[in-house]
Amino acid sequence: MKCPVCGKGCIQPVEEVLAKIEQKYSACPACAPEPNLDKTVGAKLLPERLERCRSCGRATLDAVMLDALRLLQGFGLRSIDETLRSVGSPLIEVGYPLAYSPRLGPRSLIISGGRYSKKAAEAMLEQIPEIKGVILSRGVAGVVDSGRKPQENVLLAGCDLRADISQSLFGETVIYKNQSRMHIDFSRLSAPKMRILEQLYLQGKLRDVVDGLCGPGTLGLMCVLAGARRVVLNDAWHAGVQNVLLNLEANRSLLGIDEIEYPETSTSFVAKEPVLVGRAHGSCEIEVYHGDLLRLFSRARPADICLIDHFPGTNTAKLERACRCCKEIVIV
Ligand SMILES: [Zn+2]
Numbered sequence: 242m243k244c245p246v247c248g249k250g251c252i253q254p255v256e257e258v259l260a261k262i263e264q265k266y267s268a269c270p271a272c273a274p275e276p277n278l279d280k281t282v283g284a285k286l287l288p289e290r291l292e293r294c295r296s297c298g299r300a301t302l303d304a305v306m307l308d309a310l311r312l313l314q315g316f317g318l319r320s321i322d323e324t325l326r327s328v329g330s331p332l333i334e335v336g337y338p339l340a341y342s343p344r345l346g347p348r349s350l351i352i353s354g355g356r357y358s359k360k361a362a363e364a365m366l367e368q369i370p371e372i373k374g375v376i377l378s379r380g381v382a383g384v385v386d387s388g389r390k391p392q393e394n395v396l397l398a399g400c401d402l403r404a405d406i407s408q409s410l411f412g413e414t415v416i417y418k419n420q421s422r423m424h425i426d427f428s429r430l431s432a433p434k435m436r437i438l439e440q441l442y443l444q445g446k447l448r449d450v451v452d453g454l455c456g457p458g459t460l461g462l463m464c465v466l467a468g469a470r471r472v473v474l475n476d477a478w479h480a481g482v483q484n485v486l487l488n489l490e491a492n493r494s495l496l497g498i499d500e501i502e503y504p505e506t507s508t509s510f511v512a513k514e515p516v517l518v519g520r521a522h523g524s525c526e527i528e529v530y531h532g533d534l535l536r537l538f539s540r541a542r543p544a545d546i547c548l549i550d551h552f553p554g555t556n557t558a559k560l561e562r563a564c565r566c567c568k569e570i571v572i573v
């Protein structure tokens with residue numbers, strides 16, 4: 242599969258990603274110990290640069306962030322008093338709960354933050370081999386509620402396609418996402434949601450499920466893995482739905498999918514009326530809708546369980562009323 246952003250090999254077969262993840266970020270026997278630079282002191286008190294390992298060529302996270310800080314200083318975008326933390330958030334290409342700080346190979350880190358220029362972002366990509374993409378962040382990406390305009394961050398340079406590995410007692414999935422268009426969901430933060438799914442599974446309830454605000458499909462696809470017979474995924478945000486279709490393809494064999502169809506195409510950015518953009522057959526019948534959850538059940542058959550994974554702090558009363566036709570609503 243070609244990457245829809247950069248055309249390169251950013252999307253690897255899921256089985257391969259899972260098999261190699263343990264080695265992807267580990268140090269080699271020759272790697273120097275973790276430098277543990279102070280994240281609270283100004284640039285003037287930090288070393289100029291940190292070397293990569295001579296044997297495996299990998300860099301520590303500190304080494305990459307320090308290079309980025311020095312480069313931003315060179316462009317006049319950071320002062321000598323600003324810290325490593327001021328650079329932004331480092332997002333590893335394949336997110337995985339690590340017990341140690343990752344050692345980074347080429348094109349394995351996406352940086353998301355503020356006060357970057359396009360020129361500086363392009364220079365980061367050219368001069369710092371570990372950097373894969375630079376995102377200018379404006380806040381939480383995606384549709385926060387259906388009444389408001391969706392927020393998108395800006396990919397200034399490189400590619401923003403990355404993946405998160407979700408783990409549960411049913412197994413693991415790899416969920417790809419265009420990070421400039423999706424909110425950042427760290428593995429440790431999505432774990433409580435997985436625990437809710439596991440509880441439902443143990444009660445024998447994950448058979449016929451709607452993932453009403455599915456984003457890139459994390460919860461819905463996990464239900465497929467848990468042995469559901471029918472899963473409906475829905476999102477109003479086109480970037481979410483596009484990522485779901487990508488994830489069906491990437492996780493195809495893991496999810497027991499025999500065939501994927503694309504019955505309708507949606508042209509809107511934020512959909513209102515539900516459009517059936519994908520359907521997959523196999524061990525589970527999967528439907529993917531691009532639409533407002535408030536109107537989903539004008540087209541989709543109600544399910545036994547309707548999952549509503551909302552942004553923290555949003556009021557779900559209206560959504561709950563719209564999903565009343567399902568046997569049970571679970572706010573995740
Ligand atoms: Zn790419």
Ligand SMILES: [Zn+2]
Nearest residue numbers: 269272294297
């Ligand atoms: Zn090494």
